[in-house]
């Protein structure tokens with residue numbers, strides 16, 4: 669069962685809010701009325717604001733898309749996302765919220781089937797959209813996405829706490845990484861996009877081991893051996909889905925490594941790219957300041973202190989910048 673009820677074979681359930689208003693559909697859209705699936709709008713028809721509101725008034729919150737139309741749905745999402753972040757008339761916060769809704773849907777889908785290339789490619793577009801959104805705003809405004817959305821919003825009541833944490837963490841690390849990179853002011857928009865993609869995807873390899881990820885007690889030695897493989901698994905999953913970007917692969921592969929080579933997996937040259945170090949800092953910071961099953965969140969100050977113990981020796985300059993970044997915006 670994917671959500672709280674079973675679906676007839678051949679349909680994907682989608683939250684209605686995910687659809688873009690006034691956009692031409694690239695799939696047949698069904699709704700469920702008294703247990704029956706009704707074709708509501710055909711491919712190529714416009715799903716306008718009036719129809720959207722009508723459904724809301726009737727209490728309809730989900731629509732259904734035939735599985736064979738899913739490639740069209742992902743194409744529709746990608747078109748909608750690129751229009752969204754280029755439309756300055758829509759308030760920044762509205763754009764951020766829509767991006768977050770799409771991220772939430774896609775990351776849940778990826779959790780269920782981490783190898784589905786359509787979901788992965790669509791989530792890549794969310795990363796690109798995030799980088800453009802953050803790049804087009806002042807850093808202070810951009811940071812509100814992380815504060816307001818990722819700290820409060822739940823990814824779904826049917827998720828176990830650890831699943832919810834994993835998905836929030838992916839969003840959090842994506843936003844933090846792009847924001848920190850923008851703060852450093854040495855990356856162009858292309859590089860910011862790659863940093864956002866690395867942040868969103870960095871732990872997808874752990875989705876291949878739900879038995880470990882969903883454990884509510886502390887992990888065993890064997891569990892940790894599996895977990896240590898997740899950076900390699902992530903890169904492999906992305907390559908299979910056609911997402912093969914050198915800087916992204918390097919950052920993801922070494923987000924648990926540091927310049928003294930004490931992390932994993934083994935890394936001989938021992939000088940990591942700036943992108944990999946940004947990802948490592950943001951990953952650690954996000955994980956320490958989040959609430960988990962077995963530990964409460966650390967305050968930003970305590971997290972920075974711990975981060976200093978880990979990274980000050982090997983990346984002193986970046987650490988000092990990170991402290992200034994968090995002091996200014998968190």
Ligand SMILES: [Fe+2]
Pocket residue numbers: 870871898923924951
């Ligand atoms: Fe990780």
Ligand SMILES: [Fe+2]
Pocket residue numbers: 837841870871951955
């Ligand atoms: Fe992580």
